[in-house]
Amino acid sequence: MTPIRLSPIFDRLQSVKGNWREINGMPCLAKTEHDYPTLRMADLSCLTRCGFKGAGAAEWLRDQGLSVPDRPNSWKSLPEGGLIVRLGLSELLIEDSLKSDVSARLICQSVPAKVYPVLRQDLAIALCGEAIDELMRQTCNVNFGALLLAESPVILTSMIGVFRHGDPRRNLSHLV
Amino acid sequence: MRSGLWQRPEYYARSGLSREECIRLEAEAVRDRVGLIDVSTLGKLEVRGADAAEFLERVYTGRYANLKVGMSRYALMLDESGVIIDDGVIARLGVEHFYFTTTTANAANIYRELSRLNTMWQLDCGIVNLTGARSSLNLAGSAARSVLAKLTDLDLSAFPYLGVREAIVAEIPAILMRVGFVGEWGYEIHVAAESTPALWDALMEAGQTEGIRPFGVEAQRLLRLEKGHLIIGQDTDGLTTPREAGLGWAVKMDKPFFIGQRSLQIVDRKPLKQKLVGFSISRTETPPQECNLVIDNDEIAGRATSIAFSPTLNRHIGLAYVTPEIADRNSFSIRRSNGSMVAATITPIPFYDPENLRQKEASVREEVKV
Numbered sequence: 001m002t003p004i005r006l007s008p009i010f011d012r013l014q015s016v017k018g019n020w021r022e023i024n025g026m027p028c029l030a031k032t033e034h035d036y037p038t039l040r041m042a043d044l045s046c047l048t049r050c051g052f053k054g055a056g057a058a059e060w061l062r063d064q065g066l067s068v069p070d071r072p073n074s075w076k077s078l079p080e081g082g083l084i085v086r087l088g089l090s091e092l093l094i095e096d097s098l099k100s101d102v103s104a105r106l107i108c109q110s111v112p113a114k115v116y117p118v119l120r121q122d123l124a125i126a127l128c129g130e131a132i133d134e135l136m137r138q139t140c141n142v143n144f145g146a147l148l149l150a151e152s153p154v155i156l157t158s159m160i161g162v163f164r165h166g167d168p169r170r171n172l173s174h175l176v
Numbered sequence: 177m178r179s180g181l182w183q184r185p186e187y188y189a190r191s192g193l194s195r196e197e198c199i200r201l202e203a204e205a206v207r208d209r210v211g212l213i214d215v216s217t218l219g220k221l222e223v224r225g226a227d228a229a230e231f232l233e234r235v236y237t238g239r240y241a242n243l244k245v246g247m248s249r250y251a252l253m254l255d256e257s258g259v260i261i262d263d264g265v266i267a268r269l270g271v272e273h274f275y276f277t278t279t280t281a282n283a284a285n286i287y288r289e290l291s292r293l294n295t296m297w298q299l300d301c302g303i304v305n306l307t308g309a310r311s312s313l314n315l316a317g318s319a320a321r322s323v324l325a326k327l328t329d330l331d332l333s334a335f336p337y338l339g340v341r342e343a344i345v346a347e348i349p350a351i352l353m354r355v356g357f358v359g360e361w362g363y364e365i366h367v368a369a370e371s372t373p374a375l376w377d378a379l380m381e382a383g384q385t386e387g388i389r390p391f392g393v394e395a396q397r398l399l400r401l402e403k404g405h406l407i408i409g410q411d412t413d414g415l416t417t418p419r420e421a422g423l424g425w426a427v428k429m430d431k432p433f434f435i436g437q438r439s440l441q442i443v444d445r446k447p448l449k450q451k452l453v454g455f456s457i458s459r460t461e462t463p464p465q466e467c468n469l470v471i472d473n474d475e476i477a478g479r480a481t482s483i484a485f486s487p488t489l490n491r492h493i494g495l496a497y498v499t500p501e502i503a504d505r506n507s508f509s510i511r512r513s514n515g516s517m518v519a520a521t522i523t524p525i526p527f528y529d530p531e532n533l534r535q536k537e538a539s540v541r542e543e544v545k546v
Contacts, residue, residue: 002374004348026370045370054225054302116224116302121309121369 051118202391210317219283225301254436267340316362319386346378359403404525454525
């Protein structure tokens with residue numbers, strides 16, 4: 001029986017040798033057979049996420065007990081891991097960690113006026129390793145080396161022609 | 177085949193069969209039994225908020241403030257000059273919640289334009305682009321209901337034509353729209369993109385006993401042509417107004433305002449320059465090609481926009497823009513690419529099921545007129 005959740009790159013990952021397991025109802029390549037010391041890539045599409053738009057979205061999320069980033073294009077950590085990302089003045093993205101369930105909790109709630117839930121169905125990839133700057137230089141026109149980690153920046157750009165959000169951390173880039 | 181930014185199946189190849197035979201078999205499956213097509217490339221948007229209905233009233237030519245929750249309606253969008261730029265279906269999921277589709281090629285542009293208008297008008301509503309987040313499959317044919325019934329607890333007997341429902345299908349949360357683009361009883365099933373493979377496989381398995389067959393873009397283009405449904409951008413161009421395209425019924429000029437209304441008020445006072453008509457050509461003739469010209473007294477008098485051989489009607493059928501004078505005659509001539517002429521007989525559209533009987537219960541359905 002076909003799984004209810006499938007990653008957008010499920011077919012592409014079939015050629016990678018490794019161990020698969022189901023996470024959040026989605027088959028995931030949990031560990032690869034070979035080690036890739038300079039650059040590693042992980043498909044995080046299995047993580048649950050949701051979005052909210054509207055003039056009242058940030059305030060409503062604060063009312064739910066979340067610490068919302070003050071500035072557009074920045075992110076904060078959720079209490080049990082995961083991210084809350086401010087994509088614009090009135091648009092936010094929440095991505096859970098493997099331990100948290102913020103998205104599931106929020107999606108079930110009725111929202112007030114000026115808050116609009118957004119279904120998120122993203123391909124999410126984490127990149128890490130010392131060659132990450134080189135990779136980003138070749139595939140994206142943003143100079144990630146000039147960004148300050150302390151400002152928790154989020155970049156909305158295109159990478160090989162595909163729109164993406166990225167929150168660069170030291171030797172780690174998380175693309176949604 | 178490329179379709180805007182997407183790759184779509186033109187048809188599903190079968191060993192030993194030609195392209196034409198494959199397309200014909202796919203079309204016949206939809207007409208006689210049931211077929212399944214991936215229509216995920218459609219633009220899919222949501223508008224929510226207290227002014228959501230008002231927003232749509234201003235953007236589209238139709239009326240949506242009076243659309244009942246649980247129903248959908250055809251939607252036509254014009255530019256400021258009254259030219260058709262897009263179409264789709266608007267479904268009302270709640271009093272302040274609408275879900276609607278756009279054409280495949282225009283999804284990003286329409287979302288950008290609606291966002292600009294919303295910023296300008298400052299209405300109390302928000303627009304969400306779900307084109308990449310949702311997928312949709314169209315299950316179409318007389319057996320569509322029996323196939324779907326195996327996968328959902330939704331009461332399909334209380335699901336009228338143009339109705340919209342939220343339900344679980346094959347354990348997947350879905351929005352279902354009872355629309356009929358290909359002219360048969362059908363359900364457009366919209367789900368989260370990640371669940372599309374599971375939904376596709378479940379429908380194909382459930383439809384085995386009904387003889388389900390996947391169908392591609394070419395069969396869909398034939399089926400919608402038989403039904404006389406237009407493809408915006410193919411059967412319209414950068415100058416086409418609703419009256420020329422025979423879509424005057426979708427324009428509510430008595431609304432207080434919609435984009436393009438003022439231009440249409442001016443255009444409507446002038447005589448028509450061209451009019452879309454249906455035509456038929458004998459199966460023994462070599463058909464012209466789409467975009468071949470209509471010639472009258474050695475002058476260009478129009479052009480063909482869609483042409484296909486219809487197995488159901490056993491003749492070539494098509495749509496063409498012609499002058500109003502030609503539209504009042506019985507026939508006209510089209511010049512083929514090699515310079516030869518072919519006679520086309522003007523034929524009322526829809527070619528197939530003009531009384532829409534295929535959308536009615538079998539108990540009240542009569543033999544479909546073709």
